[in-house]
Amino acid sequence: xxxxxxxxxxxxxxxxxxxxxxxxxxxxxxxxxxxxxxxxxxxxxxxxxxxxxxxxxxxxxxxxxxxxxxxxxxxxxxxxxxxxxxxxxxxxxxxxxxxxxxxxxxxxxxxxxxxxxxxxxxxxxxxxxxxxxxxxxxxxxxxxxxxxxxxxxxxxxxxxxxxxxx
Numbered sequence: 001x002x003x004x005x006x007x008x009x010x011x012x013x014x015x016x017x018x019x020x021x022x023x024x025x026x027x028x029x030x031x032x033x034x035x036x037x038x039x040x041x042x043x044x045x046x047x048x049x050x051x052x053x054x055x056x057x058x059x060x061x062x063x064x065x066x067x068x069x070x071x072x073x074x075x076x077x078x079x080x081x082x083x084x085x086x087x088x089x090x091x092x093x094x095x096x097x098x099x100x101x102x103x104x105x106x107x108x109x110x111x112x113x114x115x116x117x118x119x120x121x122x123x124x125x126x127x128x129x130x131x132x133x134x135x136x137x138x139x140x141x142x143x144x145x146x147x148x149x150x151x152x153x154x155x156x157x158x159x160x161x162x163x164x165x166x
């Protein structure tokens with residue numbers, strides 16, 4: 001399975017996994033640092049979901065420093081992330097948010113963590129790729145958004161010298 005297929009399949013599966021709690025938008029982001037610019041709620045939708053290919057390097061599970069050839073396994077770094085509208089916000093008067101709202105943000109963050117982990121582990125065909133999950137990095141409340149990002153490594157054995165397909 002090519003990296004483009006992994007990104008498309010992971011996005012579709014993540015959208016399906018969170019369908020009871022849909023986001024306002026979902027997309028494949030080009031590279032690192034997806035901007036958290038949709039942290040609003042509208043018609044039962046909340047925030048944004050993305051997947052991104054952060055980079056590729058020769059060698060599995062880490063670079064070997066050896067010459068690269070058609071037999072070299074490649075290591076793709078992929079992330080899947082989500083942000084939601086923070087419920088526990090400091091008021092315009094500078095008052096701290098109610099503890100129940102802060103707790104609600106944390107529970108939503110945990111729910112999304114589990115659902116996105118399921119998307120990674122349950123939807124990608126393991127038989128054609130090896131994976132190493134690096135970590136879940138929570139995104140603390142900032143700019144009205146709260147969420148998190150899973151990062152994982154995916155092995156790609158494809159020697160695609162004869163292919164012009166993505």
